Amino acid sequence: MPIQYFHYKGLADLRSHAAELGVDIPLVEDSEEIRSILARPVEIKSLGGKTWRIGNSFAIHPMEGCDGDLDGNPGELTARRYRRFGAGGAKLxxxxxxxxxxxxxxxPRQLWIHPGSANRLRELLETCRDAHRKEFGTCEDFLAVLQLTHSGRYSFEKQKVASRHPVLDLYPLVNREDLPPRETLPELASDEYLAELEDRFVQATALAREIGFDGVDLKMTHGYLLSELIGARTREGAYGGPLENRARFTLNVAEKVRRQVGDDFLLGVRLGVYDGVPYAVGSENSIGVPRDFPTPYNYGFGTDPNDPYRMDLSEPIKFIGWLRQAGVRLLNVSLGIPYANPHLGRPFDKPNEGYYETPEHPLLGVARHFSATAQIQNAxxxxxxxxxxxSWLRHFLIHAAAANIKQHRTxxxxxGxxxxxYPEIPRVALDKAELDPLRTCKTLSYCTYLMRSKKNELGQFPTGCPxxxxEGYGKIMKQARAANRPAAEKK
Ligand SMILES: Cc1cc2nc3c(=O)[nH]c(=O)nc-3n(C[C@H](O)[C@H](O)[C@H](O)COP(=O)(O)O)c2cc1C
Ligand code: SF4
Structure with missing residues (x-):
């Protein structure tokens, strides 16, 4: 039986366990106060003077459903997910x-923005807005931002890395520590490729605007290309080495966007502010163990080279200052590389199958997230x-959410x-300030399991919460399990 780390009967239990672990998990108890804090609207002003209004303080994080078609168009399950999110009550x-x-x-089923997928992306956006309008009467204060990405090291067809990495080049994924490394090194993205890619991001931004999105996010997190680039201290040339060079790609894109797309389109970044080090499944037990790494460790953003277990936000904070000057108005803070150290980004009770048991209490992971965000908001x-x-906080998440906002920590x-x-969490929180504990995510990682399941005719299973x-994913989970079973067992 997996350990159940979440064991709190009430807020007092949670509070005293946080104190025992020596971490700060602020909590608001009073229902009226929770409601009024979470209902606060948020205003954002562009460099050009445009104001956006987000009608409450809830955002839905970007989450791939891996349910598009091979041409990058969204599918029926994609529409279902955004219908549920739209009706759920979050205003971003x-x-x-x-x-x-x-x-x-x-x-192969990831969304891909190009002229051929624009109509279907527009329909998807309208589906989401219609669902919101139907429930809440208006979309005036409802914002939709599209995350733009290049998957770099984790591209499915041809991996392209932003810098050589002494561990991830050999072990890009979590698996047992005694398994052999991969034999061929992934290709390093050239400066020419990156210069060309800047324009692809700008074109995608212009198309996202034409489609009707309120803004875009240049994805710089989770070990994907732009996230690796901002940490590429050992890369040579125009995009590597000093922070000024590493920031070049994003700042160039931001500048070109302002020039070509305009100042009144919302520019956001999801930034991984602490990459940490890669982990493996321990060979003695299944608890996560860090893989061997060289020190100083010059391979992770926000990661202290002399003590890479320590988050050091000095560079991320400096970089965010530059992003603001360049017109970025929305910053989503994330941590870790889900393929290499999933406990950092997604604190969990139960790991995905074949992955490691959490090497730290998940509440420490939650506290690290809160502390990173608070330091950035404070700056x-x-x-x-x-x-x-x-999410790991289950029905207590609304108490922590209200407290972090109240204390200006976010x-x-x-x-996510x-x-x-439980897609209607925002609405329920704003109505009752109380969530149904039977419906909350129990961080069991089946969504990650589906995401990593590839053995069907399209090379990818869709993901959600079985x-x-x-209704949405029960059958899909059974199909993925059957497909993943070793051939010998299937006989
Ligand atoms: C199925 C799934 C898909 C995800 N897809 C994305 C994505 O497309 N972009 C992204 O930045 N993060 C993605 N994430 C990470 C989430 O946005 C979020 O950072 C993470 O789940 C931690 O938040 P939570 O504790 O609320 O779940 C994904 C997570 C899951 C579980
Ligand atoms: S499968 Fe559902 S319960 Fe499990 S982690 Fe994902 S969202 Fe949470």
């Missing part, structure tokens, strides 16, 4: 990772910052797995 929907070039897709009090790391609260399981959304 951060649409999932969408590749800007076909070779930058993480899987830039007027920046619209979206915090991550709430502007918006982003929900929590809303795959335990709490059986």
């Amino acid at each position: 929907i951060w649409f999932e990772a969408c590749a800007v070039v076909p070779e930058g897709r993480a899987n 830039y009090p007027d920046l619209a910052v979206v915090g991550t790391g709430y 502007t918006l609260v982003g929900l 797995r929590a809303v795959l399981a 335990p709490f959304d059986k």
Whole structure:
């Protein structure tokens, strides 16, 4: 039986366990106060003077459903997910990772923005807005931002890396520590490729605007290409080495966007502010162990080279200052590389099958998220910052969400797995300030299992929440399990 780390009967239990672990998990108890804090609208002003209004303090994090078609168009399950998110009550929907070039897709069913997929993306956006309008009467204060990406090291067809990595080049994925390394090194993205890619991001931004999105996010997190680039201290040339060079790609894109697309289109970044080190499944037991790494460790953004277990936000904070000057108005904070150290980004009770048991109490992971976001918000009090790391807290997440906003430790609260399981959390929180504990995500990682399941005719299973959304994913989970069973067992 897996350990059940979440064992709190009430807020007092949670509070005293946080104190025992020596971490700060602020909590608001009073229902009226929770409601009024979470209902606070957020205003964002562009460099050009345009104002956007987000009608409450909830955001839905970008979450890929891996359910598009091979041409990058969204499918029926994609529409279903965004219908549920639209009706769920959050006023900021951060649409999932969408590749800007076909070779930058993480899987064959990832969304890909290009003229041929524009109509279907427009329909998807309208589906989401219609669902919101139907429930709440208006979309005036409802924002939709599209995440633009190149999957770099984790592209499914041809991996392209931003810098050589002494560990990830050999072990890009979590598996047992005694398994052999991969034999061929992934290709390093050349300066010419990156210069060309800048324009692909700009074109994708212009197309996203034409489609009707309110803004885009240049995805710089989770070990994908732009996230690796901002940490590429050992890369040579125009895009590597000093922070000024590493920031070049994003700052160039931001400048070109302002020139070609205009100042009144919302520019966001999802930034991984602490990459940490890669982990493996321990060979003695299944607890996560760090793989051997060289020190100083010059391979992770926000990661102290002399003590890479320590988050050091000095570079991320400096970089965010430059992003603001370049017109970025929305910053979503994330951590870790889900393929290499999933406990950092998605604190969990139960790992995905074949992955490691958490090497730290998940509440420490939640606290790391809250602390990172708070430090960034503190450095830039007027920046619209979206915090991550709430789902593990189950029905107590609304108490922490309200407290972080109240204490100016974040502007918006982003929900990930929590809303795959229970999409109407924002609405219920704003109505009753109380969530149904039977419906909350229990961080069981089946959504990750589906995401990593590739053995069907399209080379990818769609993902969602099988335990709490059986209607959507019960059958898909059974199919994925059958496909993943070793051939010998199937006989
Ligand atoms: C199925 C799934 C898909 C995800 N897809 C994306 C994505 O497209 N872009 C992204 O930035 N993060 C993605 N994430 C990470 C989430 O946005 C979020 O950071 C993470 O789940 C932690 O938040 P939580 O504790 O609320 O779940 C994904 C997570 C899951 C579980
Ligand atoms: S499968 Fe459902 S319960 Fe499990 S982590 Fe994902 S969203 Fe949560």
